[in-house]
Amino acid sequence: MDFAELEAIEGLRWPWNSWPPSASSSAELVVPLSVLFTPLMPVSDLPLLPYDPLSCSSCSSVLNPYARVDYRSAVWSCPFCLVRNPFPRAYAGIADHNLPAELFPTHSTVEYLLSRSPASFESSSSLAGFDAVKAVAGSSFVFVIDACTEESEFRALKNEILHVVAQLPENALVGLVSFGAMVWVHDLGFSDCSRVVVLCGDRELSSEKIQDLMGISRQHHRKLGLSQSLKQGFLLPVSECEFNITTAIEELILFNALPGHRPQRATGAAISAAVAIIEGCAPNSGGRIMVFTSGPATVGPGMIVETDLSHSIRTHQDLLSGHAPFAEQARSFYRQLSQRLSDRSLVLDLFACSLDQVGAAEMRFPIETSGGLVMLMETFESEQFKKCLRHIFKREGTDHLNMHFDATVEVVTTKEVKICGALGPCMSLKKKNSSVSEKEIGQGGTNTWKMSTLASKTCLAFIFQVSTAQKAEPSKVFFIQFMTRYRHGNGGLRLRVTTAARRWAATRSPEIVAGFDQEAASTIMARLAIHRTEEYHARDVIRWLDKMLVRFSSKFGEYIPEDPSSFRLSSNFSLFPQFIYYLRRSQFIDVFNCAPDETAFFRLMLNREGVVGSLIMIQPTLFQYSLDGPPIPVLLDVSSIRPDVILLFDSYFHVVIHYGSKIAQWKQLGYDKDPSHENLRKLLEAPELDAKALVEDRIPMPKLIRCNQHGSQARFLLARLNPSITQKSQLVNGSEIVFTDDVSLQVFIEHLQALAVQG
Structure with a gap:
């Protein structure tokens, strides 16, 4: 299952794409039941409907492809609360060959152009004359x-x-x-x-x-x-x-x-x-x-x-x-x-x-x-x-700014699912109903959140739990609907509705394992860790991450008890420990050598980014450029530094072009300006072009750093590399050293295996 392709359709990433049917079994998963939602993600084939949505009279969910339709009686059954609702006259003539766009099976996300103003947009000021002008202003x-x-x-x-x-x-x-x-x-x-x-x-x-x-x-x-x-x-x-x-x-x-x-x-x-x-x-x-x-x-x-x-x-x-x-x-x-x-x-x-x-x-x-x-x-x-x-303030040829204001996100769930809260750039509106859990995480105690503005990349993390009062049945389907109301940059009011369906699966079911998205799970764990730093010391947060990872590995690893060498994780779990390793070493958790302002900036950015951007922040990307062939991704490890290669490092906040000592020397001698060294000139140009593409549309714009091996600026790269070779290692000629007491990824994984197999 390609989770990124599914996200392009729904705008959602689920750490678990199948959920266990009880609260106790969901707690055993370690990574909480959650959804990463990008409200205004440019989804493929998004229909823009020039009429108001049709809502359920009981739970207020909006008509969607999962509703059951009785064409003869002109009635639809809400998939959330099962209440039957009549179609209005505007839907006369509805049939299986004549469906409105919101019932198309492929349209799990639709957007409505709302005709009437919600109360929040109506002028309530006693300065009526003045505010009448403002109502039509931008x-x-x-x-x-x-x-x-x-x-x-x-x-x-x-x-x-x-x-x-x-x-x-x-x-x-x-x-x-x-x-x-x-x-x-x-x-x-x-x-x-x-x-x-x-x-x-x-x-x-x-x-x-x-x-x-x-x-x-x-x-x-x-x-x-x-x-x-x-x-x-x-x-x-x-x-x-x-x-x-x-x-x-x-x-x-x-x-x-x-x-x-x-x-x-x-x-x-x-x-x-x-x-x-x-x-x-x-x-x-x-x-x-x-x-x-x-x-x-x-x-x-x-x-x-x-x-x-x-x-x-x-x-x-x-x-x-x-x-x-x-x-x-x-x-x-x-x-x-x-x-x-x-x-x-x-x-x-x-x-x-x-x-x-x-x-x-x-x-x-x-x-x-x-x-x-x-x-x-x-x-x-x-x-x-x-x-x-x-x-x-970029306008791209339109007569209005590409800014959207006054947004709310309302979440509707089936009765077995409870909402714990949201992590990200939003505020709880404290609107409680039967779907709101007593347990609050982040901005909780509500099923509706307010956002002053929304951008196409703004991503919210919603945390859920299984109800203890309602029994879910394995293999049955459950639904979650996200309704995002906002004022478009052109002044019009819009409602985007995303409805998603997933299955309940038995606790030990292969469906739960197959539906694990380790990239989304790492992003959720990063946000939860940042949330914990508001109340706990960084060392306590690192201990919490380690404890969670040991429990997770013990639950989903395959091993012979008390035999660390037998430990294995299947392919869709194998990168998760690595992501957690880099997260606990990152500037989000380890604040050493960071000022409080810098830490606040880093955490604020991680809390709003989607999965792709968050993973680059947690585990930066590293590409190698050499005279031997095209650029290739290499391990985020100190062993990747070599005298005869150029490295392009992207940590989201910094983009570093790192020249190996030989390349730096050739560059200093001006060989790249010699027509007989055309290959060297092209080699030096390639990372510059790729770095320019990386920083082009990223806001805030990353700092571009060019440095030579052993130069002072190389610290931006060395600080984030896996320290597989340190001052304590047996040195190999020409190898780069990281001076640190941190354990390497290999040692970390060995410790993890030893603890996981103890059960």
């Missing part, structure tokens, strides 16, 4: 700019934001907030001169108070008896304020720090003000709050360090030992902010260009739950920053 974009950036960096940042503004659709709403010790909210509708509202950066103000100070509060309007359609200029369509916002960005003033001190940055207060602007001016528009900063918050809400440079920014050790005095308060502030973002379908993005940390670890929760991006770079002048920002 999405909102508020640029939050750090005014304590170095001059050359500031110039590059302003140029890029001006480029973005020039590319926005005319109906997109824009706002501008800048900050230092204070927060400046720019009035883009005031053309006589530059006008700003100044807010204190050192205190936490409520949304209502901020709106009151800016004069956009509904209560403020009523008190003063002002017209409800009073014009304001903090959030305006680009067509009305392009000149003003361009001028305001160009005229932004820099603020320098005192000697021996960090600049005073009120980052949290600035973000809160940006949210308040959209809450007050266009509460139903959806949009992005894009923060551009070059240092940590040092005043007000979200503060992570004092301005005095003698106080260092918190490390992982400080967070563990409780020596990070501001961390918990900052996290609490941002957690409260995440609910405001979710309520208004707003996305929080962080672009941090700094050699120091900026507080991304504390900001991770609202960024992740809103579906936002984090970019950690050294400079705003880098190509990495420019390409990423421009890619976000």
